Amino acid sequence: MAVETAANIRKGNVIEHTDGQLYVVLKAESFRPGKGTPTTTIDMRRISDGIKVSNTFKTQDKLERAFVEEVDYNYLYEDGENYIFMHPETFEQLMVPAAMVGDSAPLLQENMTVVLQMFNDVAVSISFPARMTFEITETEPVVKGQTASSSYKPAILENGMRVMVPPHIGVGTRIIINTEEMTYETRAKD
Template identity: 30%
Template sequence: MIINSINNLKSGLKVTFKGEPFLVLSNEFVKPGKGQAFSRVTLRNLLTNKLIDKTFRSTDLLEEANIIDVNLLYLYKDNRQYIFMNEKCFEYIAVDRKILGSNVKWLLEQTHYVVTLWNNNPISVCFNNFISLKVVSLNILVTGDRIHKSYQLATLSTGVIVKVPLFIKVNNVVKIDIRSGEYISRIQ
């Protein structure tokens, strides 16, 4: 679908620019006293996550990107690909490890994730900011900082090791902030 005018770009719209998908973050329409009107647009590349600022003439056209978000069930890992399934049509989608990035350590089997598809190819997987995981084992006691807190190292069900308070026991379920990898609370 072609957008009639650059002036119609709104924040949140996904467009194709130079053959790649971009998310419009902002659009500032400028009509100078002399000359042709133009727009200053800030775009985020959905493949590389880089920001670009671009100036478009008011007569320029951009194509709307063929991007959809689909709720998929994560099934298993196969070499460097992670297999997800659309439960509505039982279609399998393989996601490459580089798309998951460092979040791969938080991936749980039999859990739903929102996968973004561009022209039916996965380009990103959306993770919740918080995850609840079971403590599999506890290790070495770690002395804390200036306020003299002590921690123990817990190995979680995904294999990730995090610092947890001393009252956490094996088989407890803990809430972790995946953005920082830090313990938040114990789940009762």
């Protein structure tokens, strides 16, 4: 186990909390007020039973970070409440509960490579590529003269996800989204 300050904890880290349980970090935000003590709020999910908790720490508080091994796996298919992944070299299949994938489930595409964080041969967290390309299947029509506007409009992607895109983006356009924030980044070059 490595000791980290609360300010250095990031999404996807696995920490051992004071109750002796392992938690995977879902979100970590630091707050530095003009006066007073800077704090870090960490939203995390207990690995043993999936319960989510939110704790606030002083930014200099020490937390135990568990050693996790990052292993590439290929996504195969969804099986009820689980997702099935395969190790690309050993062809060993691994079942991952839907709760661990969470809101990122629409990002899964057949045969895509993801990084699973493993602790004692058990998957505890999943990481997707930072950017992914999708095609827009539904959005409002392009309005001439609106390209310089700073407003965004809703669009539905091929996987059913909903993102906000600039007004000049139309149906059939391939876009790159930021998978961490689930936001539009740029138009794809392909």
